Amino acid sequence: MNKKFLVTIYFVFISAIVFTQGLGDIKNLDISSLSDEQIATYWGRIQKEGYSMSQLETLAKAQGVSASKVAEFKRRVYGLNTVDKQAKNLTDSTPITSDVSEAYGVQADKVIGKKKNTNAPFGYDFFNNSKISFTPSVNIAVPDNYQIGPGDELMIDLWGASEITYTARVDRRGNIKINGVGFIYVNGFSLEAARKKISTKLKKKHAGIGAPKDSYSHISTNITVSKIRTVQVNIIGEVKAPGTYALNSLSTVLNALYVAGGPNKMGTFREVKLVRKNETIATLDIYDYLLDGTQKGNFKLQDQDVLLVGPYQNLVTVEGAVKRTGIYELKEGQTLSDLIAYFGGFTSKAYTDLLILERLDGTQKVVKEVKLSEASQFEIKAGDKILVQEVLDRYKNKVTVLGEVYRPGNYELLPNMTLRGLLLKADGITPEAFLTRGIITRNYDNTYQENIPFSVAAILAEKTDIDLQNNDVVQIFNKDNLREPRTILVQGAVNKPDTLAFVSKMQIEDVIALSGGLKEGADPNNITISRRLKDGSFKTLSKLFTLSSETNLALNNGTPFYIEPFDQINVRSLKGYAAQQYVKVTGQVNYSGAYVLENKNERISDLVKRAGGLTEFAYLKGATLFRKIEDNPIKKLIYNVESEDVGVDKLKEFSKSNVTSIGIDLEKIMQNPGADSDLILLEGDELVIPEIKETVQVSGEVLVPSLVKYRKEYRLKDYVNSSGGFTDAAKKSKIFVRYSNGQIKTVSRFLFFTFYPKLAPGADVFIPTKVAKEKMSTQEVLGITSSIATLALIIRSLTQ
Structure with a gap:
């Protein structure tokens, strides 16, 4: 029997240790910051251990968890919507007892930053705000009218002829005990009355208390409440967390309501009753506090007081x-x-x-x-x-003027106000105003509108006028907005070719000045102007003028020629004038660098001679001519190759510029200067003559991309084998070779024969990658086969 008892005690002890480890979470965490899901998870873990809420309170107290924290946890559990009351081990009648000396208020629903609850009565969210604290301060001096009761602790200080401090706690009978004096009954006394009674009793032991103040034997006293008591208050009715609460004795009705979470959606805010000894001694109207700040009926609470919150009215x-x-x-x-x-x-x-x-x-x-x-x-x-409702979004005495007036906007409609009067109020029209036509838009009860046209010029000249009505809108147009934008185009040998805005009485010298002046080499005597025609003819497209201008843009003393809108001016260059044009030669020549073209027929052989001829190391078959062009044909070659091809990075990078390489046979050119192969040079051309190379580069889909020594007897496959051979991904039909002079050759086929390009020193061999093709899975093959078989059966059944 004793063994069974010891085993039982052992398991209870172990369970308590395991469970109290979980209780440490409550002690260390801020419960108000936890979500409902976290509270539900924690409560479920406690229930799995087989503990009820009452057992939780007992164990928490043993572990030093404050009663206020346990009460807050109970309120959070009680407020969960996803946990039924049986699982919570709570009912509506279960009282919640709390010592709120540490925390105040229901903090389960923080409303700071949340949307206001529009379905709840006014004042409901006030008690949900955890950022507001209704905790009565226990650090301030207790007022003289404070009523002393059991549980209060008094501090009695004596100084002067005798210095001593007494501390005395009011016992259940309402007495305090002072050594040498005895019991003193103070229950129900105000602090002021208790001071007088205690001082009188102390005179028996300390006679100096009654001595005159100027006497050396006088003893001064100070009696205060050092620790206030707690009172048990029952909060019942339509509140969020009804129950019995332990509050400090400075708490008021509002403090207690905040602890209980305030009235719920069914509770009244207008008549909270304070019941003491079976009698209603006060009624608190919360609206008076919320709206006016008055606290009529907000009495201090006493032990066993009852707060009753009835249904709303x-x-x-x-x-x-x-x-x-x-x-x-x-x-x-x-x-x-x-x-x-x-x-x-x-x-x-x-x-x-x-x-x-x-x-x-x-x-x-x-x-x-x-x-x-x-x-x-x-x-x-x-x-x-x-x-x-809101007032109507309309005016009863407003007129509006918009557009080309100096002060557009809304104006007051005065009696007998006319359109001319409104324009004068707006400080008149701007120079850009269109004088031929304006419009008044008149509204009839916002259901019908009417346009009233008028002549702006006639209104301003007082030839006519229009009476205005409420909500009239006057529009004065901009003359430039009613026609195509008038511009002139300047191009040719000017420093800043541009499209200029047309200005009346503009001459050709004005246009040239606005375009930055004439370029060096411009011909001032050959300026062409193209002008639009309005003669009704469908044969002639435009009219041409040829003018001369002063090079120093001096004023023309003769008959001026004025530019008209949409004229196109073209300044020609002097006949035969051209700026210097440069070409460049680099590599294996005696004097490499840039050279100015002397004439338009200068060729490659002429450039080599001017550069001092070739060096002994020149590799003529590798010579390349680079030329700037608009469309680079190498781009087309590169982008026709599948995007997965590898080994064309060098060509792709080169193809990004507007420079292309031209394959030339420099050896033949130097043997036969001036022949068709000896190309005429253009500005920006660059002749590159490399030195002799003894290698061939192999890159792309080979096992080891590398440089291979050139051998005359080697074929393309020999160079590939020297680089480890093809990989499985190599696309052999798309191999191409780029020679030193820029020429490119690819693999060709005829019938069943494949022809590979011959290699030369300095050549680059590129082996691209195959395009990966997706293979059908077994299920897809079976699906297609079954579909074909079904289709065959259907056709057969239809044909029989």
Whole structure:
């Protein structure tokens, strides 16, 4: 029997150790910061261990977890929607006992930064805000009217002829005990009255207390409350967390309500009753505190007080142009004026002449119209809904002028105001205004509009005028916006060819000056102007003029020639004028560098001679001519190869520029200068003559890309084999060779024969990569086969 008892104690002890490890989480964590899912997970873990909420409280107390933290955890569990009451081991009648000296308020639902609960009565979110603390301060001096009771601790300081400090705790009978004095009954006394009684009792032991203040034997006293007691308060009714709470004795009705989370959505905010000794001694109206800051009925609590929160009285909904929309609770007999005070009045856009009210009338709803002047006599009933509309978004005395006036915008419509008067108010029209036509857009009750055209010039000249009406909109157009933008085009031998805005009375010298002046080599006597025709002829496209201009842009003393809109001016260059043109030769010549072309027929052989001829190391078969062109043909060659090809990086990089290589036979050119193979040089050409190379580069899909020594007897495959041979991914049919002079040759086929390019020193061999082809899986093959078989059976059945 003893062994079984010891084993049982052992398992209980082990279980307690394991469980209390979990309790440490409550002690160390801020429960208010945990989510509902975390609280539910933790509570589920406790239940799996086989513990109830009461056992949790007992073990938590043994581990030093504060009662307030346990109470907060219980409130969080109690507020979970996903956990039923049986699983929580709680019922609606389960009291929650809390010592709130450390934490105040239901913190499960923090509303800071969250959207306001629009379906709850006014004041509901106030008690959900964990950032507001209603904890009564215990560090301030206790007021003289504080009522002393069991549990309070008094501190009695004596100084002067005698210095001593007594601390005495009020026992359950209401007495304090002082050594040498005895018991003193102070229960129910105010602190001020208790001071007098205690001082009187102390005179028996310390006679100097009664001595005159100027006497050397005088003893001064100071009696304060060093520790205040806790009181048990029952909070019942329509609150979020009803129960019994341990509060400090400085707590008030509002403090207790905040601890219990405040009234729930069914609770009243207008009549919270404080019941003491079976009698209602005070009633707190929370609206008075929230709206006016008054605390009538917010009494300090005593032990065994009861707070009773009943159901709400009359709920009224307010919507529209008010300062605080929402649901408000009104008492019986309160009027619309009271409600207006609750929602803070109307916004600046509110239409207050007539308020719309929806009311429940037995089996259906009715609509009533209430004038604001009747608000103090109009009684509000339960279920009423007030809708405050906004003023109309329209004006009753506005006219608008837009466009080319100096001060466009809205203006007040004065009696007998005319269009001319409005234009004068807007400081007149701008020089860009279109004078022939303006438009008035007139609105008729926002349902019909009418355009009224007028002549701006006639209005300003007082030849006619138009009376304006409310909401008229006057539009004055910009003359440039009503026609094609007028420009002139300047091109040719000017420093800044451009399209210029047309300006009246512009001459050719003005155009040249705006275009940066003439270039060096421009011919001022050969300036062509092309002008649009308006003669109705379909044969002639434009009219041409040829003019001369002063090179120093001096004023023309003769008959001026004015430019017209859309003219195109072309300044020609002098006949035969050309700037220096350069070509370049690099590599194996005696004097490499840039050379100026002497004439348009200069050829490659001429450039080599001017460069001092070839050196003994020149590799003529590898010579290449590079030329700048608009369209690089190497790009087409490179991009015709599959994008997966490898080994063409060098060509792709080269093809990005507008320079292409031209394969030449320099050996033949030097033997026969001036022949067709001896190309005429163009500006920007570069002749590159390399030195003799003895290698061939092999890259791409070979096992070891490398440089291989050139051998005359070697074929292409020999060079590939010298680089380890082809890889499995090599695409042999697309091999191409780039020679030193820029020429490119690819593999060719004829019938069943394959011809590979011959190699030369300095050549590059590129082996591209095969394009990967997806293979069908076994399931896909079976699916296609079965589909074909089914199709064959269908055809057979149809043909029989």
